[in-house]
Amino acid sequence: MSAEATEKKAPVIKFLAGNEACMEGALAAGCRFFAGYPISPSSEIAEKMSGRLPKLGGKFIQMEDEIASMGAIIGASLAGAKSMTATSGPGFSLMQENIGYAMMAEVPCVVVNVMRGGPSTGNPTGPSQSDVMQCRWGTHGDHPAIVLSPNSIREAFDTTVQCFNFAEQFRTCVVLAMDEIVAHMREKIVIPAKEDIKIVNRKKPNLKPGDPYKPYEADASLIPPMMNFGEGFRYHVTGLDHDATGFPSGAPDNQEILHRRLVDKVEMHKDELFLFENHRTEDAEVLVVAYGSTSRSAKRAVEEARAQGIKAGLFRPITLFPIPEKQIALAASHAKKVVVPEMNLGQYRLEVERILGPAVPVVGVHRVNGEPIAPSLILSAIVGG
Secondary structure (H helix, E strand, O other): OOHHHHHHHOOEEEEEEHHHHHHHHHHHHOEEEEEEOOOOOOHHHHHHHHHHHHHHOOEEEEOOOHHHHHHHHHHHHHOOOEEEEEEOHHHHHHHHHHHHHHHHHOOOEEEEEEEEEOOOOOEEEEEOOOOHHHHHHOOOOOOOOEEEOOOOHHHHHHHHHHHHHHHHHHOOEEEEEEEHHHHHOEEEEEEOOHHHOOOOOOOOOOOOOOOOOOOOOOOOOOOOOOOOOOOOOOOOOOOOOEOOOOOEOOOHHHHHHHHHHHHHHHHOOHHHOOOEEEEOOOOOOEEEEOOOOHHHHHHHHHHHHHHOOOOEEEEEEOEEEOOOHHHHHHHOOOOOEEEEEEOOOOHHHHHHHHHHHHHOOEEEEEOOOOOOOOHHHHHHHHHOO
């Protein structure tokens, strides 16, 4: 093997912040279009994209606001480009109507939400995990939700790639919910060689020019194959209820079929979506459920509890939605208590309570003052009665 070939396959070692790793992951996944509006603490993603995308033949556009940003990436995706935007809570709120459009029109795209404190403009530079339920329920109507949350710089890279893969596979909008701590902390990261990164592209129908094409006619997977605009097939796209042709349809039976399919295309494949970490859960009598940067404090608290003779364990959902319900229940199968620390007032805790029911007490550890949750706070909840 030549030296040149060896060099091409070698992984790259860098010292990056989470926002930078997110940008690298997007480019590795094939993202070639970014539209966005600067907002702390996500601005570095747009800044870095503006320099890198043109060199790769891609396009960067700074839009007039977040509503337009979301519309732009929908249009670019329909034309065949893997597309992304990045924002924070207030901008994410403005994007919701067009996120709903992407869900209804089944347009693959990725939205990065670097979470900060709110409501309103809140704490622009402080950490928070206050957008968790907004990621799931922000847009109106019944719709699928795929939301990932990393806790390290390497994972920011990997989950961004995975977001693009899921968006392309399921023809939907996927959200990366990254808190400010992960976005701005720096770590050494080994970026894998290109050939070691799994890339998924949207499924195309097996058609020849002139063949009839129904853009929303699904097969057994419930995911319609997708032709891009400009590939010789004209079709209609709308945010209204529509039939397989893409044209609006108010027929009750059609509406029922459409809305159930939009949700079921993710629900029936959800086992493919679950990413999670079990840490010392096999005999855990106290289970901690934590995600994002808070899970790093939680893992330290679990180790300190073990040193005191307490059988503690950590379940860390990387996929926040769909919720890995069976996996959480299994991790809590020996638990006499469950602790859920979050930088909010208990958003994911309520989901854990719903999953486990009244048999297992669930304790929340919450902080909304712009500071991270220290391991000592979580340890106190583990040790306490």
